[in-house]
Amino acid sequence: MYTQSDLKKLVNKAILNLSYNEEAEKLNDPVKYILSIGGKRLRPVLALMACNLFSDQIDEAIIPATGLEVFHNFTLVHDDIMDHAAVRRNLPTVHSKWNLNQAVLSGDVMAFIANECFLQTPARCLLKVFRVFNKAAIEVCVGQQLDIDFEKSVIISHEEYLRMIELKTAVLLAASAKIGSIIGGADDRDSELLYEFGRNLGLAFQIQDDLLDIYGDIKVFGKIPGGDIISNKKTFMLVTALEMASVEQAKILHEQLALKEFDPETKVKKIIEIYDHLNIRNISENLATDYINIAFCLLDKVSAVTERKTELVNIANSLIGRDN
């Protein structure tokens, strides 16, 4: 059985071996750059783990799994344009390092490089796998649209927020687990269970990520705490606080959100005070735990021997900040 570390190495190797049309090398430089600045390779690793549940032959899954990573990075390049983000993983974003046009175009070609990867899925399951991927790809775009729409709304419900992160983040993790399982030979029931496992894992992960903005260890997380608060980013905590707030608390929250000029520390302090009164940290942590427990329950039902599931359990725990 492959460990998370083994699989990450396999994925990184496959990324280095991707083939490019080299006729206009400027097109590929940003692609190679964004793919080289790494991260956890969560989506392909998840796919390969799901494959490895059912088969020791994971080779056939490596290229399609790499397609998931290429697609994910395509969305990062374009999302960074839309968010005016200058930095990602402590390095300049593509549109900052090059320019807007280059980020649009090099992002675009990544969508088709991802396709190339999926076209290398074994013929016996190519159509099934490609359909799962493509449905998720469209949903990720829908999620990004909802994210843009929500940034302009004063109030959104926590249900709306959860649906947005489900589309923007969770469905691709879900599709990754499902795709890996299909290539590994899972039947429809098991691959659907793995889809739901990935979906719940993704929801837990995103809520956890929102929490880390405030309660994360700066040394581990690498960001200044409260960045989301300073930028008025809609998070699970903020939308929940706005829903639960008393008239007085809502007034303070809206005042803080409306400030054009402010001392960042004061704003972060005032909003966290309200979160604390409303018990938002616990509510969020409990919801993340609920999702992760559902994920484990679904994984339990998958018809593979328990010891094969160890790596998926470990990665799920690490994603929500539990030590292995």
Place this chain on the structure above:
Amino acid sequence: MYTQSDLKKLVNKAILNLSYNEEAEKLNDPVKYILSIGGKRLRPVLALMACNLFSDQIDEAIIPATGLEVFHNFTLVHDDIMDHAAVRRNLPTVHSKWNLNQAVLSGDVMAFIANECFLQTPARCLLKVFRVFNKAAIEVCVGQQLDIDFEKSVIISHEEYLRMIELKTAVLLAASAKIGSIIGGADDRDSELLYEFGRNLGLAFQIQDDLLDIYGDIKVFGKIPGGDIISNKKTFMLVTALEMASVEQAKILHEQLALKEFDPETKVKKIIEIYDHLNIRNISENLATDYINIAFCLLDKVSAVTERKTELVNIANSLIGRDN
């Protein structure tokens, strides 16, 4: 046998029947808009004509052919961002009518809507068709990159220019004809001949399009003559003139290209004077004719009865401005 007009109607109907994920309707509004403002539907019509060469059953080809149109419009939305174009077909471009972020994101989803269409290719040839499409899609991105790169170069050769338009325009027409023929049941030789037919047609078409900027009938073409000259756009005429120019002519051309403030009419007049001295119009028209003649020669070799080829001959002639 279907006429061009029949096929265009079928394509327009298929475009209206495209299914969308409607959860974030703002995502799809620009998609429906750009797909509604029409044009010749050249790529799907070409695909369906190529299919109809070999089969009376063109139904199976309609959705994949529509995918070609969706992909083409995806490139238009993103190219218009890169070119800062405010108007297309006398209507505002997507990023002008909405905004940059919306144009990036709604463009993106079109790439996956195109995929959805190709996933509906008959199973017997899905992989083959998808590979032809995806290779062309990557090449179109490479062509756009070369176009961007060339805009920054003072001198490019006419060979470099032709290669750029081959990638940016001709390969998608080539892929369209090939894809249609594959779905129609053509063998490898015939589908390759149709690829080359489309490629040569595309080259002729683009050179013709460059010519129309100066020599087109404003009533038919709908643009002010010399727009490409005013904006310093690299065209086949300009790159050829720069290659052939005497020292004195080159000096005038470079002076005109370098002007920051100028009277448009004077600039157009001075550059056309040099084109006229160098016989650029004839050279360009002859090259377009050469390509179209090669295209017809290739079409002749396709093993389908001559009368079946009439519509392809007609559309090819109309593309280079010959009356049917």
